[in-house]
Amino acid sequence: xxxxxxxxxxxxxxxxxxxxxxxxxLIGKGVFPTLATxxxxxxxxxxxxxxxxxxxxxxxGMKSIAVELEDNITTEELINQIDxxxxxxxxxxxxxxxxxxxxxxxxxCFDKISLEKDVDxxxxxxxxxxxxxxxxxxxxxxxxxxxxxxxxxLDVEGLNAVxxxxxxxxxxxxxxxxxxxxxxxxICHSRTRNIESIISExxxxxxxxxxxxxxxxxxxxxxxxxxxxxxxxxxxGDIDLDGxxxxxxxxxxxxxxxxxxxxxxxxxxxxxxAIKATKV
Ligand code: NAP
Numbered sequence: 441x442x443x444x445x446x447x448x449x450x451x452x453x454x455x456x457x458x459x460x461x462x463x464x465x466l467i468g469k470g471v472f473p474t475l476a477t478x479x480x481x482x483x484x485x486x487x488x489x490x491x492x493x494x495x496x497x498x499x500x501g502m503k504s505i506a507v508e509l510e511d512n513i514t515t516e517e518l519i520n521q522i523d524x525x526x527x528x529x530x531x532x533x534x535x536x537x538x539x540x541x542x543x544x545x546x547x548x549c550f551d552k553i554s555l556e557k558d559v560d561x562x563x564x565x566x567x568x569x570x571x572x573x574x575x576x577x578x579x580x581x582x583x584x585x586x587x588x589x590x591x592x593x594l595d596v597e598g599l600n601a602v603x604x605x606x607x608x609x610x611x612x613x614x615x616x617x618x619x620x621x622x623x624x625x626x627i628c629h630s631r632t633r634n635i636e637s638i639i640s641e642x643x644x645x646x647x648x649x650x651x652x653x654x655x656x657x658x659x660x661x662x663x664x665x666x667x668x669x670x671x672x673x674x675x676x677g678d679i680d681l682d683g684x685x686x687x688x689x690x691x692x693x694x695x696x697x698x699x700x701x702x703x704x705x706x707x708x709x710x711x712x713x714a715i716k717a718t719k720v
Contacts, residue, residue, distance in 0.1 A: 444690040446588050446667075452700035459704075459711055460500045466714055467501070473714035474503040475533040475559070475707070476525045480518065480540045481511030490537050496703050502710065505531065515545045522552040532717055533559030533710035538609070556716065559709040561613065571616040577709040582614035584701025585646065585667055585692075586621070594665060594690060597622040602639055604628045604655060604678070605648030610669060614646050647678035655679040657687065666691040669698045 463473050475497055479490045490506070497504040507521060518540070525534050534557045540546045550562040558566045561579035569576035578586070589596060601623040605611035615625045623644065628635050636659050639645060644665040647655050652672045657680045660666060666688040670678030677694035684691050692698050 443685040443688040444592060445685070446592055446690055446692045446697055448584070448588055448692060448698055448701045449696040451588060451591050452704035455704050455708060456496075456500055459502075459707055462711055462715075463501045466711075466718065469718060471714055471718050472503050472530070473711050474505060474531050475535060475710045476505045476507060476528075476531045478507045478509065478518075478521065478525075478534070478536045480509045480513060480537070480544065483539075486537045486539070490535075493535060493703055493706060496707050497710075500707060500711075502707065511541045513544070515543075515548055518544060518549050519552045522549060526552070526554045526557060529717075531557065532713040533557055533706075535560050535706065536562070538562075556713060559713055560706055561709070562609065567608070567613060567616075570613065571620075573620055577712070578617060578705075579609050579613040580705040580709070581610050581648075581669055581698065581702045582617050583709075584705040585614065585669065585698055586617050587705065588692065588698070588701055589665075589667075592690065596644060596665075599623045599643035599665070600626070600641055601644040601646070602626045602628060602642035603646045603648065604635070604639070605646075605650070605669075607648065610648040611646075614648065614669075618644070618646075645679070649678045651678060652676050653678070653680040657682065657684060660684070660687050662687055663689040665689055667698065668692050668694050671695065671699055 466473055477490050494504040525531050534553045551564055553563055555565050559577050561577045566576040570578050601618045603611050603615045606627050606629045615627045619625045639659045640661055646667045648669040653676055666684055668677035668679040
């Protein structure tokens with residue numbers, strides 16, 4: 441059996457070509473799509489992620505504004521900064537890089553981002569709207585996974601989908617998005633009992649655990665759709681993908697599957713916000 445390789449790298453790259461055209465079109469109409477990135481402190485991994493996001497903006501001709509703040513900033517000062525960006529009509533999206541230093545109330549800061557600029561899908565209001573099937577930008581990694589599934593016309597309706605992980609940015613919104621597509625969803629987490637037997641019943645698995653190769657190949661049933669959101673330094677994910685193409689009906693490779701879709705979705709959602717702003 442040969443499984444479909446869900447090529448996130450290609451989809452993201454094709455999407456960039458389309459986004460670039462739409463950005464040029466908007467600039468021609470006098471609107472410059474702009475993402476504001478907020479980085480608090482100097483954590484090297486966060487610096488790298490913000491840089492990658494700003495580089496992608498540059499590649500598609502979008503503007504990005506970098507707000508860099510000292511790590512001793514208070515919650516109130518960060519909220520004030522977000523408020524300034526909320527009120528700036530030239531900014532269409534706001535990204536607050538996670539995590540912020542632990543003395544800051546990250547949830548309060550995320551929730552200060554106005555719904556129409558929440559292109560990273562981090563606010564409680566955005567999550568609630570998305571879960572209810574209302575208009576909102578999805579959290580970028582799960583929204584990118586849904587775009588990947590849709591681009592290969594995989595029908596998830598009625599499938600027994602198992603999401604392993606329940607973080608606010610990944611597992612929880614992923615489960616809601618799959619539920620909205622009429623999958624029957626189970627969420628597993630660190631207190632789940634008999635995880636292996638739950639996974640072995642799955643028609644679709646999303647690995648979002650943060651532990652290298654946590655989900656073992658022999659737990660996966662034949663013809664399963666295997667989505668691996670994990671990424672670890674030795675270029676493996678949260679699922680043991682070695683030989684998975686012999687079992688799965690479709691799978692995301694690591695790297696080149698879910699990863700490229702995350703930043704692409706952030707940029708796409710910033711473009712969508714800029715388009716909406718032209719209609720106000
Ligand atoms: P996280 O916040 O650390 O959440 C991990 C989740 O896994 C938690 O819900 C935790 O359960 C659950 N978990 C931990 N140990 C478990 C176990 N032994 N059995 C079952 N569940 C367990 O991680 P995250 O931010 O969601 O990220 C998950 C993975 O996705 C990571 O590998 C990360 O690198 C990757 N990721 C990739 C992208 C991308 O752009 N490709 C973006 C974000 C994340 P509890 O809630 O009970 O603690």
